Amino acid sequence: MTVIGERSSYISGLGQSAVGRNLGRTEMDLTVEAISTAIADAGLTPADIDGLVTYPAGGNGTAKGGFGGPSANAVQDAIGLRLNFYSGSSDGAAQLQALVNACMAVATGLAKHIVIYRTVTESTAQKASGRRGLAGSVAELEGEQQYMMPFGALSATCWLAPLARYHMDKFGLTREQLGQIAVVSRANAQLTPYALMRGRPMTMDDYLAARMISDPLCLFDCDVPCDASTALVISHVDTAPDCPHVPIQINALGSASWGRPSWYEWEDMATFPGRDPAAQMWSRTDLTIADVDSAHIYDGFSIITTLWLEALGVCGTGEAGAYIEGGHRISRDGELPLNTNGGQLSSGRLHGFGHLHEAALQLRGEAGERQLAKQPEVSVVTNGAGSTVGCALLTRGLLS
Amino acid sequence: MTARTAVGAVLPMRLRPYLDDDNRAFWTGGESNSLMIHRCNSCQSWFHPPAPICRRCQSTDVGPQKSSGRGTLASYTVNFQQWIPGAEPYIIGWVELLEQPNLRLMTNLVDVEAEDLSLDMPLEVVFEAHPDGDLWYPLFRPVGAAS
Numbered sequence: 102m103t104v105i106g107e108r109s110s111y112i113s114g115l116g117q118s119a120v121g122r123n124l125g126r127t128e129m130d131l132t133v134e135a136i137s138t139a140i141a142d143a144g145l146t147p148a149d150i151d152g153l154v155t156y157p158a159g160g161n162g163t164a165k166g167g168f169g170g171p172s173a174n175a176v177q178d179a180i181g182l183r184l185n186f187y188s189g190s191s192d193g194a195a196q197l198q199a200l201v202n203a204c205m206a207v208a209t210g211l212a213k214h215i216v217i218y219r220t221v222t223e224s225t226a227q228k229a230s231g232r233r234g235l236a237g238s239v240a241e242l243e244g245e246q247q248y249m250m251p252f253g254a255l256s257a258t259c260w261l262a263p264l265a266r267y268h269m270d271k272f273g274l275t276r277e278q279l280g281q282i283a284v285v286s287r288a289n290a291q292l293t294p295y296a297l298m299r300g301r302p303m304t305m306d307d308y309l310a311a312r313m314i315s316d317p318l319c320l321f322d323c324d325v326p327c328d329a330s331t332a333l334v335i336s337h338v339d340t341a342p343d344c345p346h347v348p349i350q351i352n353a354l355g356s357a358s359w360g361r362p363s364w365y366e367w368e369d370m371a372t373f374p375g376r377d378p379a380a381q382m383w384s385r386t387d388l389t390i391a392d393v394d395s396a397h398i399y400d401g402f403s404i405i406t407t408l409w410l411e412a413l414g415v416c417g418t419g420e421a422g423a424y425i426e427g428g429h430r431i432s433r434d435g436e437l438p439l440n441t442n443g444g445q446l447s448s449g450r451l452h453g454f455g456h457l458h459e460a461a462l463q464l465r466g467e468a469g470e471r472q473l474a475k476q477p478e479v480s481v482v483t484n485g486a487g488s489t490v491g492c493a494l495l496t497r498g499l500l501s
Numbered sequence: 502m503t504a505r506t507a508v509g510a511v512l513p514m515r516l517r518p519y520l521d522d523d524n525r526a527f528w529t530g531g532e533s534n535s536l537m538i539h540r541c542n543s544c545q546s547w548f549h550p551p552a553p554i555c556r557r558c559q560s561t562d563v564g565p566q567k568s569s570g571r572g573t574l575a576s577y578t579v580n581f582q583q584w585i586p587g588a589e590p591y592i593i594g595w596v597e598l599l600e601q602p603n604l605r606l607m608t609n610l611v612d613v614e615a616e617d618l619s620l621d622m623p624l625e626v627v628f629e630a631h632p633d634g635d636l637w638y639p640l641f642r643p644v645g646a647a648s
C-alpha cells in the first residue's frame with residue numbers, strides 16, 4: 102500500500118514581507134518580517150514553532166550574492182526558536198524541496214509546526230556589485246558549470262533559450278504565443294499590491310519590441326530580481342481544528358529525478374526534467390489535471406512555464422503554444438488561471454515561494470482584489486527548471 | 502545582426518575550468534586536435550561530462566577516447582546580453598555528437614552567420630586555445646566551413 106505521507110501536512114500560516122527594489126533592508130530583517138507574519142497568521146507564537154526549513158542553504162549575505170538568504174541556524178538564533186528539526190539545501194525538488202522536507206518532518210513526527218522560508222536580496226546585491234559580477238567572480242570552474250560558462254553561457258537565460266528555439270523550430274511555437282505568458286502575468290500584477298510591475302501595464306506590442314537577451318528570449322521573458330522574503334507554516338493535520346483559516350492540504354508532492362539532471366543533456370529535447378516530478382505527483386493522487394482550478398507555475402523565464410504546462414499534462418508535448426494562444430485559457434477568467442499574482446515575471450523573483458504563497462492564498466479565498474471569481478478547490482504549484490525541479494498539488498480543506 | 506563567429510574572437514575572455522583527473526583529457530585534447538569524450542570499455546557507451554563510472558552499466562573501466570569530432574545542431578541561441586562587458590552577440594550551440602543519441606556538448610558556433618543556422622545541420626569541432634596555452638575549448642562550425 103502506498104503511503105501518501107504528505108497529506109499529514111497542511112499550510113496553516115502565510116507571510117510575505119515587503120517586496121521591492123533596493124529596499125535597503127538586511128536579509129534577516131526581511132526574513133523576520135515574513136516569518137513573524139506567517140506565525141501570527143497561523144494563530145501561533147514562536148514558542149509553537151518546532152521546525153525551520155529554507156532553500157537554499159543560506160549564507161552569502163545581503164549585498165554579496167543576495168541569493169541565499171539567512172541560514173536556518175541564523176534565523177533560529179535571531180528569533181530564539183527551540184527546534185526539533187531544521188534544514189536548508191539547494192539540492193532537491195527546486196525551491197519546493199523546503200516543502201518536501203517539512204512534509205517529511207511532519208509525517209515522521211519530528212516536528213509539528215514548521216516554518217519554511219525563502220529570502221532574496223538580489224536587487225540590493227546587483228546595486229552593490231553590479232549585474233556583471235558573475236564573470237569576474239569565478240576563478241576556475243568545477244562541476245557542471247565548467248561545461249557551460251566557458252562558452253559565454255553565463256546565465257540561465259542562455260541555458261533555456263535553446264529550448265525555446267527548439268520548440269519554435271520543431272513545434273511552431275511563436276513569439277506571440279510565448280509572449281502571452283508575460284502579457285497575462287503583467288495584467289494579473291495590476292491587481293497585486295506588492296507587484297513590482299503594478300501600475301506598468303504591458304501590451305503584446307511592448308513585448309515584441311523588447312530587446313533580446315538570449316534569442317528568442319527577450320527582456321520580458323525574464324523575471325525581475327527583487328528584495329523579499331516569503332514564509333509559510335506547515336503543520337500537522339491534527340492541529341487543523343485550531344487553525345484560524347481553511348486548511349490547505351498538501352495532496353501530493355513531486356520530487357523525482359529519473360532522467361538526466363542536466364540543462365542540455367536531458368534525454369528528450371522536446372520535454373524537460375519537470376516531466377518526472379509531474380508524473381510522480383499524479384501517481385500519488387486520484388485528482389487529475391482536469392480538477393485543477395488554478396496553476397502557479399514557475400516563470401523564471403516564460404519558456405519554463407510552457408514546458409511545465411506540457412509536463413503537467415495541461416496539453417500535449419509541443420502543444421503549449423496553441424494552448425496559450427491569445428491568452429484566454431490562462432487568464433484569470435479562463436479555464437486555467439495562471440500565476441494570479443503576476444508571477445516572477447511581473448511581481449518579482451520571489452523564487453518559487455511566491456507561487457506557493459499565492460496558491461494557498463487563492464485556495465483560502467483570501468487574495469483580496471485579485472481573488473479568483475470562482476473559488477479554487479485544487480491548485481498546482483511547480484518550481485524550477487533544468488537540473489532542479491519539483492511540484493505540489495494543494496487542496497482547499499482536508500481530503501483523506 | 503552579425504554575431505561574432507571567428508575562432509579566437511567570439512568572446513573577449515573565457516572562464517577556465519579547474520583541471521582534474523576526470524576532465525583533463527576533454528580540456529587538453531585540442532592540443533592534438535582531438536575531441537576526447539569518456540567511453541565505457543565494458544558496454545561501449547559514450548558519456549559526458551566525464552566521470553569515473555559508466556552511467557549506463559556502472560562499470561569503472563572507463564576513460565577518454567577520441568571521438569569523430571562531428572555532430573549535428575540540437576539547438577542554439579544568439580546571445581545579446583553583455584554578461585561579459587564588451588562582448589558582442591555570439592552563438593551558443595548545443596551539439597549532439599555522431600557517436601550516440603543525446604550525447605551533447607554546450608559550445609559556441611563559429612564560421613557561420615546566425616541566419617544560416619538550422620537545427621540538425623552537420624557540424625565539426627574546431628579548437629580555440631586558451632591564451633595561456635594549457636587548455637583548448639572545443640567549438641563547432643558547419644562541416645566544410647572555411648576556418
Ligand SMILES: [Zn+2]
Binds near residue numbers: 541543544555556557
Ligand atoms: Zn558501461
